[in-house]
């Protein structure tokens with residue numbers, strides 16, 4: 001079987017495809033024939049060596065997949081060979097076959113496609129975790145989300161609608177205005193003063209989702225109303241094109257604000273640091289995945305897929321994201337030809 005590897009830290013040239021043995025499932029594991037693997041922005045960052053918690057090089061990235069169960073390890077009774085499933089792989093999902101712990105695998109309803117399934121786990125779970133698990137979201141709450149046209153951005157917009165939110169402001173590249181508005185968000189072109197606009201229109205939002213890092217974090221904080229919550233869940237400003245830029249990474253790191261809880265008291269604002277890859281409570285993940293699967297089945301959420309590339313074109317797929325071209329999720333097709 002074939003799998004994608006990051007041979008070393010670097011640009012797109014560090015991506016290789018290698019031949020490997022089909023892995024054997026141990027006790028409590030299943031072997032899955034992968035049909036789709038989701039690409040996350042985090043995959044680009046870990047290739048550049050800018051992602052906390054990534055394995056040592058060389059390694060195979062890939063947080064999420066959909067596919068078919070082909071083998072059961074001993075003790076597995078909750079799934080059967082031939083089941084269509086979706087899974088959090090942790091790492092290693094960019095491969096034709098993967099072995100995963102059964103707790104991280106969920107059966108797919110018949111009418112949910114492999115595309116929709118692989119586009120869901122990371123983005124929807126992250127958005128749901130911030131708004132619902134951490135954020136005590138209430139109907140009518142207002143939201144600010146950055147990278148609004150991307151994976152987490154579109155997931156946030158759909159969850160907001162399902163949860164009966166108030167206005168959702170989304171920043172994204174200027175040429176994505178029609179798309180962002182089509183997702184039910186109010187588009188603010190990237191680079192415009194979103195704090196001023198939000199203050200003027202709604203006085204401040206209840207929830208601000210910031211995956212940018214650096215001084216942008218303080219602007220998101222300033223866009224909150226009294227009692228608002230800021231979730232810092234990424235550092236995309238550390239990335240400047242496919243090649244690693246130590247300058248961009250350092251600038252992001254040095255300009256990220258430090259918050260003084262005594263000052264925060266006066267405005268009742270909260271700041272959460274969020275990294276789903278480092279979340280340790282499996283019950284919280286499972287509970288949220290069950291809610292999301294129900295929402296998917298009921299059609300309350302419907303992942304937006306920008307494009308599907310054959311895995312042999314993984315370099316083109318990642319370049320598309322570096323070029324800020326995606327509107328929704330980018331997937332890799334590993335299905336047998």
Ligand SMILES: NC(=O)c1ccc[n+]([C@@H]2O[C@H](COP(=O)([O-])OP(=O)(O)OC[C@H]3O[C@@H](n4cnc5c(N)ncnc54)[C@H](OP(=O)(O)O)[C@@H]3O)[C@@H](O)[C@H]2O)c1
Pocket residue numbers: 039040041042122123126146147148149150151152153171172173176190211212233234235236237238239240241274275276277321322323324325326328329
């Ligand atoms: N903490 C967590 O657990 C967690 C989980 C999932 C995602 N995240 C974070 O959430 C953010 C969104 O992730 P995603 O996977 O859904 O990706 P995504 O939004 O689909 O990422 C691509 C988009 O990000 C925007 N962007 C901003 N800075 C960029 C840069 N330096 N290079 C290229 N594009 C850039 C571009 O859109 P515009 O130009 O339109 O803005 C691009 O189209 C990322 O920062 C990611 O690390 C965190």
